[in-house]
Amino acid sequence: MSILSATETKYQALREKAEAKLAPLAAETIIWIGTATCGKAAGAVEVREAFKAELKNKGIDAEVREVGCMGHCYAEPLAVIAKPGFPAICYGKVDEGLVTRLVDDFLINDDPCYEFALVALEPNDVFPTFSDFPRGVYENKMILEQCGFIDPEDIDHYIAKDGYSALAKALNTEPQQVLAEINGANLRGRGGAGFPAGVKWEAVVKQVEKTRYVICNADEGDPGAFMDRSILESNPHLVVEGMIICAYAVGAGHGYLYIRSEYPQAIRRVQTALEQARERGLLGKSIMDNGFAFDLEVFTGAGAFVCGEGTALINSMEGKLGMPEHRPPRLSTAGLRGKPTVLNNVKTFAYVPLIMKKGADWFKNTGTAESPGTAVFALAGKVENPGLVEVPMGTTLRQLIYDVGQGIPGEKEFKAVQIGGPSGGCLPEASLDIPIDFDSLKEGGAIMGSGGIVVLDEDDCMVRIARYFLKFTQQESCGKCTFCRLGTKHMLDILTAITKGEGKLSDLETLRELAEDVQVGSLCNLGRTAPNPILTTLQYFYDEYKAHIEEKRCPSLMCPDLIAYFIAPEQCSKLCNACVGSCPVEAVYTRDDGLKAIDQEKCVKCDNCLKACPIEYNAVIKLSPPALLAEKEGSTK
Amino acid sequence: MSDVKFSIDGQEITATAGEKLLWVALEHDIFIPHLCGIREEQRPTAGCRLCFVEVEGQDRPVTACTLPVREGLVVKTRSPAVDRLVRTAFELLLSDHRLQCGKCPKNRACTLQQIARERGLKLKLTRLQHLQRDMPPVDDSTAVFAFDRSRCVLCGQCVHADQQVAKVGAIGFSCRGLNRTVSTFTGVDLEDSPCIKCGLCVKACPVGALYFLENK
Numbered sequence: 142m143s144i145l146s147a148t149e150t151k152y153q154a155l156r157e158k159a160e161a162k163l164a165p166l167a168a169e170t171i172i173w174i175g176t177a178t179c180g181k182a183a184g185a186v187e188v189r190e191a192f193k194a195e196l197k198n199k200g201i202d203a204e205v206r207e208v209g210c211m212g213h214c215y216a217e218p219l220a221v222i223a224k225p226g227f228p229a230i231c232y233g234k235v236d237e238g239l240v241t242r243l244v245d246d247f248l249i250n251d252d253p254c255y256e257f258a259l260v261a262l263e264p265n266d267v268f269p270t271f272s273d274f275p276r277g278v279y280e281n282k283m284i285l286e287q288c289g290f291i292d293p294e295d296i297d298h299y300i301a302k303d304g305y306s307a308l309a310k311a312l313n314t315e316p317q318q319v320l321a322e323i324n325g326a327n328l329r330g331r332g333g334a335g336f337p338a339g340v341k342w343e344a345v346v347k348q349v350e351k352t353r354y355v356i357c358n359a360d361e362g363d364p365g366a367f368m369d370r371s372i373l374e375s376n377p378h379l380v381v382e383g384m385i386i387c388a389y390a391v392g393a394g395h396g397y398l399y400i401r402s403e404y405p406q407a408i409r410r411v412q413t414a415l416e417q418a419r420e421r422g423l424l425g426k427s428i429m430d431n432g433f434a435f436d437l438e439v440f441t442g443a444g445a446f447v448c449g450e451g452t453a454l455i456n457s458m459e460g461k462l463g464m465p466e467h468r469p470p471r472l473s474t475a476g477l478r479g480k481p482t483v484l485n486n487v488k489t490f491a492y493v494p495l496i497m498k499k500g501a502d503w504f505k506n507t508g509t510a511e512s513p514g515t516a517v518f519a520l521a522g523k524v525e526n527p528g529l530v531e532v533p534m535g536t537t538l539r540q541l542i543y544d545v546g547q548g549i550p551g552e553k554e555f556k557a558v559q560i561g562g563p564s565g566g567c568l569p570e571a572s573l574d575i576p577i578d579f580d581s582l583k584e585g586g587a588i589m590g591s592g593g594i595v596v597l598d599e600d601d602c603m604v605r606i607a608r609y610f611l612k613f614t615q616q617e618s619c620g621k622c623t624f625c626r627l628g629t630k631h632m633l634d635i636l637t638a639i640t641k642g643e644g645k646l647s648d649l650e651t652l653r654e655l656a657e658d659v660q661v662g663s664l665c666n667l668g669r670t671a672p673n674p675i676l677t678t679l680q681y682f683y684d685e686y687k688a689h690i691e692e693k694r695c696p697s698l699m700c701p702d703l704i705a706y707f708i709a710p711e712q713c714s715k716l717c718n719a720c721v722g723s724c725p726v727e728a729v730y731t732r733d734d735g736l737k738a739i740d741q742e743k744c745v746k747c748d749n750c751l752k753a754c755p756i757e758y759n760a761v762i763k764l765s766p767p768a769l770l771a772e773k774e775g776s777t778k
Numbered sequence: 779m780s781d782v783k784f785s786i787d788g789q790e791i792t793a794t795a796g797e798k799l800l801w802v803a804l805e806h807d808i809f810i811p812h813l814c815g816i817r818e819e820q821r822p823t824a825g826c827r828l829c830f831v832e833v834e835g836q837d838r839p840v841t842a843c844t845l846p847v848r849e850g851l852v853v854k855t856r857s858p859a860v861d862r863l864v865r866t867a868f869e870l871l872l873s874d875h876r877l878q879c880g881k882c883p884k885n886r887a888c889t890l891q892q893i894a895r896e897r898g899l900k901l902k903l904t905r906l907q908h909l910q911r912d913m914p915p916v917d918d919s920t921a922v923f924a925f926d927r928s929r930c931v932l933c934g935q936c937v938h939a940d941q942q943v944a945k946v947g948a949i950g951f952s953c954r955g956l957n958r959t960v961s962t963f964t965g966v967d968l969e970d971s972p973c974i975k976c977g978l979c980v981k982a983c984p985v986g987a988l989y990f991l992e993n994k
Contacts, residue, residue, distance in 0.1 A: 445954070462951070467824040467844045620932075620958030623827045627870040630956055631906050651905045658866040661838050661859075662827050 147430040152309035155421055159297035170203035170248060173221040175289055177210035177374040178406050179367065183217035184236070191240040192220070201248050209375020211289030212529035216259055219289075222247060230268065233259035262290075276526065276545045281507060283515045284491040285531045288375035293410050296417035299378040305423055307494035311386045312431045319390040320346065323493065325501035327513050332358055332449075332486035333561065333590045334666075335512065335579030338493075341483055344473035345391045348481040355388045355396035356458075356477065356484045360442045360449040362401065363562030364613060366593035368517045369487040371529050373400065373407035376491075377414035381437065383490030385428065386497055388435040391483055396435065399454055401442040411439055446563075446617035447667050451476075451484050453619070464619040465665035486591065488517055508534030512578035522559070522595035525550050532577070539573040542596055553598040556697075557681070561590025563610040563617075564670030566677030567603060586677040588670065602699035603682040604689055607674045608636040614671040625668030628659035632675060639686060641702040642693040642766070649686055653679055693766040701746040705767035707774075708750075710736045712760035720761060723753035741770065784851035786831075793847050798822065800829050800842035803855065810855055811864055811893040813871075813933035813984055815843040818942070826933055827867045828893065832857040839863055861897070868899050873906045875985070876928040884986030890931070911956070919969035923980045923990045925960075930987040932958060936979035948973035 174180070174189045192205050203224075211219060216233030222243065223229040230253055232239065239257055246252040253268075261268040271277040291298040299305070311319050324339030345353055357380060361369040373380060384396050400408050415437055418424045426434045440458055447453045448463040451472050457463035458477060476482020492514060496504045505513040512534040521527045524546035532541060538558055542548065549555055557567040566587035568575070575581050579589050597606065615629040635652050638644045656672035656679075663669045679686065688694045695703040708720065708729075715735035723729070728743035729750050737760075739750070751761040764770055782795045786808050793802040801817050803810050813826040822843040830839035834852035839860045842853075854860070872890070879885050879901065894901045918924035932951075937960060940949050948971040952961045962971035980988040 466821060467841070616955065618955045620953070620955040621823070622825045623867045623870050626932075626956060626958065627874055627909070628866075630909065631870070631873065634907065654905070655866065658863055662830070662863045662867060664824055664827070 148309055148312045151422065151429040152306065155300055155305070155423075159300035162297050163301045168225055170201075170222070170224045172203060172205045173208045173223070173290075174205065175210055175217065175219040175221075176207040177289075177371055178404070179210055179214055179371070180218050181406075185218040187237065188218045188220060188235050188240060191237045192244070195240055195244040196248075199244060199249065201244065203248060206292055207294070208290060209288050209293045210371045210529060212285060212371070212531075213259070213526070214528040215526045219259070221262060222253075224248065224253075226251075227253055228265040228268065229262040230255075231259045231262060232257050275547070276530070279532055279536060279540055279545050280530060281515055281533050282531045283495055283507070284372065284379065284488060285375075285517065285529065287379065288372060288529075291376065293375055293377055294413050296378060296414065296421065299376070300421075303498070304378055304494075305382055307497035308382050308385055308389075308423065309429060311389055311497050312429055312433060316346075316390045316392065319386060319497065322496060322501050323390070326492075326496045326504040327501075327511075328489065328492055328496060328504070329512060329514075329579060330485060331488035331492075331517070331591070333564065333588060335589060338485055338489050341473055341485070342387065342391050344471070345393075345481040345483050348474060350481055351392065352480045353391055353393040354477045354480055354482040355384055355391065355393045356454070356482060357384055357396070357398040357487055357490055358449060358451075358454060358484055359398055359400040359404070359407070359487050360446075360454060361404075361487075361591060362446040362449050362617075363564075363591055363593045364610075365519060365521050365595050366562055366591055367519045368529060368592045370404050370407050372487055372491055372517075373398075373404070374410050377407075377411045378418070379491045379494060380487055381411070381414055381418055381424075383493030384437060385424065385435055386493050387483055387485070387490065389428075389433055391481075393483070394434055394436075396437045397440045397458065397477075398437065399440045399442055399448075399458065401448075402444055408439055408441060415439070445619070446613075447619045447665070450665050450667055453665070454484065455482070462619075464621045465667070467664060488592075509576065509578050511580055516577055516589070516592065518592045518594045520546050520594050520596070523549050523553065523598040523601070524596045534578045535576045537574050537576050538568065541577065541594070542573070546596065549596065549598050553600065555596070556599050556601055557597045557603065557606075557678075559595040559597060559606065559610075559674070560593070561588040561673070562593040563614045564588060564666070564673055565590045565593075566673045567597070567606060567681065568677065569681040572681075586673070586680060588673065600697055600699065602640075602695050602697040603678045603685045604636060604640055604695075605697075605699055607678045608633065608640055610674040611636055611671065614667065618667065618671075622662075622664035622668060624659045624662040625664065625671065628655055628663070629668070629671055631655055632659070632672065636675070639689045640695075640700045642689065642700075644686075644690040646687070646690055648690070649679065649683075693768070695765045698763040698765050700765075703767065704746065704763045704765045705741060705770045706739050706744055706746065706750060707762055707764050707770060708737050708739055708754075709760050709762055709773075710738075712758050713737050714758050714760075717755060717758065719753040719755060720750035723749040725749065741767075782847055782849040782851075784847055784849065784853065786853045787855055791847075795848060796846045798843055799831065799845040799847050799851075799853060802847055803831075803842060803853075808855060809896050810842050811868070811897060812843060813889060813931055814935070816935070816938050819938070823934055826871070826931070828864055828871075830860045830863045831855050832860050864897060865899060868893060868897075869903060869906055871931050872901070873903055874909045875931060876926070877902065877908075882929065882986040883989040884929075884983075888986060889984035914965075917968050918991065919967035920973065920975055921991065922975045923968075923977060923988060925968060925988050927959060927987065929985050930960060931985055932960070933984060934960075935982040935984060936960060936988055939978040939982040940973075944974070944976050944978045946972055946974055946976070949979065 176185045220235045221231045328338045329335040445463045448457045450465045452466040472482045508514045517531045526547045611633045615633045618625045620626045656675045660672045713736040720729045728740045754761040811828040814823045829842040831842045832854040913928040916926045
């Protein structure tokens, strides 16, 4: 029993120290700025500096601190002001002007400027909190709960909020019990495939070889996906704690976080987290004085999408070409350096401490029977409120898009939702009531993927969308196997021809055959899933393909080779020159009667004139097929 | 290793457990198309995707070069699904291969021709367009042999011969995706590489990409 109590004593000491350090903060005014990469891109650094300058100039005693991402991308940059006597209030779309206003009115004069507030972070009588909004009703934050609310660069914030207590609890039990808890929770891998994490871990435990590794796959490469980055930047210790618990369960002595080099801030924050964990004895020779030894380091990926595939990731870590291998052997029998290896996604590890702390039953209370827990999505595209959202598994796509994302902006018509990135598919309106879980989405033709969701409206051409994703996978194909290297190229060529109006109907048959063969014949999952965007768009939006081929018409007016810009003389005004000035190639000219027209020979279809034309005229229109032009021009001359 | 009994196309076969099916089949004169397979390799490349066979109980064709034989395995080398995959993989390879057999030094001894003959496949493109792309000129810098990349099918037999058999290391794979190629280090001419002109790579080439210069 002495070892057990040593762990508990150690944790108690850490906890008390952290709480003692943070206690005085409650009496201080603190300004929290969301400086994950998303916030920085929106101007969070400028906001932070503006606050610091204002506070200094006006001699106010308040502290500016950085947090990660709250997931409300549409409102970035975000700032939270916690002033004693007031509920902590979050302000969205903060700029330098608002900084001055907040400092003057709120910090000096006690007026919280509710007109600029987004939400209050704690219940109060004056201002609504997140749970009062539709999004808050549907959201159920498990792994994102602390994101944006704790300082990712200070381990004491995490510890004070019960952090590492799950590790202490795990170390107080036997590894088998940890494994049983994860198995009991039916935690399925969040990297996309949904393979049960416990089964993976168990396979490693069964190996005779005792040198074992735990690797976190943070090579998030899907266009439009940013869940893993956000978690690593906002709450790295949650993932680190999950990895240590996993290492204890499977008996690993060393682990790596494989983070792509395009995520410099995530790499930095994780490294800081690892250093602080090591200082406090949470990593190293005897974790929490328990005798269990484990250490972690960051391995920086070199930017190949395919290295998110397990065997390619291992090859890249071993200094070989980042190319996939045939499986089996699986990583659980022969992974890094030929040793048994657990490879899980960032989110999968993030659930582990929560399951350890609250139990498998708590986890299974959320979500569906086969896919328990929550799903984290990077909601993007044509939605009113894009962002990082976490909803229970089983939530329908409709709820996600219309309730959480607040629907399509500008009264446009919904067309499709692209789910799962380049490996996923496009689902139409009729599929919106599919519950989001690993199995239902597969039946619909899409995949859960790692969680990217792009909403498309009537202005999006499905052939172009398919081509966009194919172009990505074709460029990211490693070239090792015939189907992926050459098959993706031929599929891309066919799609390109169709978007240029050069396709034949027989191409669609070839395209489908190729897509099906690449799906079955490729060596790894990059190739096997690359045709999904094509197969689903062929299935649900066949008419769009046909229109491109038979009528040379792009129904969404998006393919440059199949549209023409036309200025309707009856709507154009002699008094306005906006379009003429906007044209970069001098294709727009003034006719003898003062109205404007477009020289089709010169036009490069940049869309500038359409955007420049004032709303009261709305004279620039797009026509498809371009052959309509002759008719229009004939009738108006 | 113990012996196991299994069947290929109804023929009863005994072989050492764990041997890869491709080599066992070939030993018994059962043809399975293949380009990249190398028997000695612990971990097969499985890149050419031509050696698909059907295994009873598995819902999709599997590559024979990676399939260890085991007791009771029931294998068919031909099925509609296998034929379809082989036909597509073959046509994909042809779409990136200079098809002028009459002018090719490997004419009549080419593995592509053999596969076409055995499987009744055409040596021309029926569904796909030939990929138009820039190819480096033929490297005929050595007096012994030349390398024409426009005929290369990236099987890796030459790289294996050079690195594992001859132990020279003059050539290897470089670049990714469609640009993947066999080349010398930094792409210098073969004459300026560590090549010792042993000719093993030329003998290993199943197509006419590497060929001896007989009259130079």
